[in-house]
Amino acid sequence: MVQVCNGLCERLKSDRFTNNLRYEIGQKWCSLCALFFFTEEYTCPCCKTRLRSKPRSKKYELPRM
Numbered sequence: 401m402v403q404v405c406n407g408l409c410e411r412l413k414s415d416r417f418t419n420n421l422r423y424e425i426g427q428k429w430c431s432l433c434a435l436f437f438f439t440e441e442y443t444c445p446c447c448k449t450r451l452r453s454k455p456r457s458k459k460y461e462l463p464r465m
Contacts, residue, residue, distance in 0.1 A: 409433040409446035428453045 413435045414427055422429075427436040428451035430444040437444070437451065444451055 403432055403447050403449050405433045405447045407446070409435050409437070409444065412437055412445060414438055423453065423455050 409430065414437060417425065417427070422436055427438055429436055430447065430449055430451055432447050432449045433444060439445065439451070442451060443449065
């Protein structure tokens with residue numbers, strides 16, 4: 401079955417923040433819808449694609465102590 405954005409995500413999208421703070425404050429990224437969400441679930445509420453909760457680039461990761 402093909403995953404398709406159903407448009408539900410437009411109502412659920414989050415406010416704007418700087419890119420390096422999004423993952424720190426708990427937002428997750430849907431690569432199909434191309435939007436950030438505040439959710440505790442692992443899948444997008446719109447298209448059921450798995451959400452990304454960590455940045456792909458190491459330059460946006462927090463330094464570990």
